[in-house]
Amino acid sequence: MSVPRPAAVIVLAAGEGTRMKSNTPKVLHELCGLALVDHMIAAARALDPDQLIVVIGHARERVEAHLAAAAPDARTVVQDKQNGTGHAVRTALEAVGAITGTVLVTYGDTPLLRTETLAALLARHAEDGNAVTVLTAEVPDPTGYGRIIRDESGAVLEIVEERDATAEQRAVHEMNSGVYAFDGALLADGVKRVGAANAQGEEYLTDVLAILREDGHRVGAYVAPDYVEVEGVNDRVQLAFARRVLNDRILKGHMRAGVTIIDPASTWIDAAVTLEPDAVIHPGTQLHGATRIGAGAEVGPATTLTDTVVGAEAVVRNAVCDRSEIGPQASVGPFAYLRPGSVLGRKGKIGTFVETKNTTIGEGSKVPHLTYAGDATIGTGSNIGAACVFVNYDGVSKHHTVVGDHVRVGSDNMLVAPVTIGDGAYTAAGSVITGDVPPGAMAVARSKQRNIEGWVVRRRPGTASAKAAEKAVAERNQANTQNGTETSAE
Numbered sequence: 001m002s003v004p005r006p007a008a009v010i011v012l013a014a015g016e017g018t019r020m021k022s023n024t025p026k027v028l029h030e031l032c033g034l035a036l037v038d039h040m041i042a043a044a045r046a047l048d049p050d051q052l053i054v055v056i057g058h059a060r061e062r063v064e065a066h067l068a069a070a071a072p073d074a075r076t077v078v079q080d081k082q083n084g085t086g087h088a089v090r091t092a093l094e095a096v097g098a099i100t101g102t103v104l105v106t107y108g109d110t111p112l113l114r115t116e117t118l119a120a121l122l123a124r125h126a127e128d129g130n131a132v133t134v135l136t137a138e139v140p141d142p143t144g145y146g147r148i149i150r151d152e153s154g155a156v157l158e159i160v161e162e163r164d165a166t167a168e169q170r171a172v173h174e175m176n177s178g179v180y181a182f183d184g185a186l187l188a189d190g191v192k193r194v195g196a197a198n199a200q201g202e203e204y205l206t207d208v209l210a211i212l213r214e215d216g217h218r219v220g221a222y223v224a225p226d227y228v229e230v231e232g233v234n235d236r237v238q239l240a241f242a243r244r245v246l247n248d249r250i251l252k253g254h255m256r257a258g259v260t261i262i263d264p265a266s267t268w269i270d271a272a273v274t275l276e277p278d279a280v281i282h283p284g285t286q287l288h289g290a291t292r293i294g295a296g297a298e299v300g301p302a303t304t305l306t307d308t309v310v311g312a313e314a315v316v317r318n319a320v321c322d323r324s325e326i327g328p329q330a331s332v333g334p335f336a337y338l339r340p341g342s343v344l345g346r347k348g349k350i351g352t353f354v355e356t357k358n359t360t361i362g363e364g365s366k367v368p369h370l371t372y373a374g375d376a377t378i379g380t381g382s383n384i385g386a387a388c389v390f391v392n393y394d395g396v397s398k399h400h401t402v403v404g405d406h407v408r409v410g411s412d413n414m415l416v417a418p419v420t421i422g423d424g425a426y427t428a429a430g431s432v433i434t435g436d437v438p439p440g441a442m443a444v445a446r447s448k449q450r451n452i453e454g455w456v457v458r459r460r461p462g463t464a465s466a467k468a469a470e471k472a473v474a475e476r477n478q479a480n481t482q483n484g485t486e487t488s489a490e
Contacts, residue, residue, distance in 0.1 A: 006103065011044060034271055040111060051075065086202075112246060251267060317334045330347060348364060365383070375392040375400050388411070404424070428446065
């Protein structure tokens with residue numbers, strides 16, 4: 001199918017969306033990692049139009065700021081007063097000037113509309129030589145939609161709103177999506193002639209079709225292959241439905257590309273996420289933002305990754321990772337939390353109940369369990385014992401800890417930054433390390449143990465602990481007596 005390049009795509013995104021009942025403009029509500037309007041812009045951009053125009057109005061400062069960051073190639077046109085779709089298109093054309101060629105008009109709240117469907121609409125428009133071609137759909141229940149009324153040749157005679165339709169017309173299941181391909185010059189002329197003599201007092205783009213037909217021009221239609229594509233999002237229920245449909249579409253694409261998704265019903269993957277073949281995604285997993293999963297990696301169950309890179313053959317289980325990097329063949333979890341700036345090297349390990357932040361862990365190094373590592377660099381082949389804390393914050397500033405290569409940090413250590421532990425060094429269990437440790441040294445930073453005999457019986461009399469101690473002492477004395485060693489009572 002030869003698809004002509006459109007001269008312009010106009011995305012109408014000026015509406016308030018009152019049914020969303022939200023302070024967030026409707027077109028900025030999130031769907032699979034992108035705003036509603038972003039999905040439509042992506043579909044339109046893939047057509048390679050000469051101009052990409054977005055008409056904004058309600059909360060225009062917020063929408064314009066979003067588009068400046070997310071779609072800098074799109075030109076925004078402000079519709080100061082939301083006075084109907086015809087007025088919105090007229091406002092856009094007056095702002096950008098004459099457009100020669102095909103103009104595609106679509107909406108910022110139709111995130112399920114695919115580039116392939118828009119391309120087919122453009123192809124039909126060109127093949128039939130239409131002045132305008134409307135995208136339609138056959139819906140199971142057309143209640144509430146404008147009906148497409150055709151003549152015997154299949155040309156579109158008119159679009160009849162339900163309140164104006166006869167019983168025969170209401171039986172028609174082909175509905176108007178509101179998406180059109182226009183001849184640019186004829187569109188510019190037609191929108192100038194649209195009136196506002198209707199119940200809403202607005203200028204409707206549908207009136208342009210009647211105007212062009214009365215002028216003797218051909219009005220055609222292209223039926224979308226799936227009616228769900230043309231459904232807009234007007235409230236939270238429709239937003240949830242669109243999210244489910246789009247997520248299923250995303251999952252099917254990954255599975256057909258060689259990714260195993262164990263339970264699609266409990267798996268959510270954003271549109272911008274990339275997965276390589278032979279990756280395995282377990283149930284209850286959410287992959288957000290620009291997350292990338294390498295070949296053969298396993299993620300999940302119950303794992304949430306945001307803007308995180310997972311290397312080939314790595315395993316990440318029951319973890320939350322945000323803006324982090326996990327190297328090839330590395331292991332994370334279960335129950336680990338990788339905060340922004342965490343980097344785990346090849347074959348490294350971050351284990352159970354470990355939290356990291358702004359920390360680089362070298363190849364083959366391990367932080368197995370019950371540890372917080374923040375603002376640190378750990379070399380290759382090192383091991384951090386259980387229950388260690390990298391003490392990085394003094395109440396005012398953050399400080400950095402450096403652990404060298406092949407270091408053994410003992411269990412229950414406090415590493416008080418700034419501090420450096422040299423290559424090959426050891427630290428003893430229970431130490432509070434406040435000074436640098438030379439390479440190959442053993443650091444011991446703990447007080448000598450002192451046992452005060454009989455303290456519990458004297459200072460906590462009558463407690464369960466005292467009674468247990470008295471019993472144990474009596475048994476010990478009895479055993480010593482039997483062995484010929486008399487021990488005085490405590």
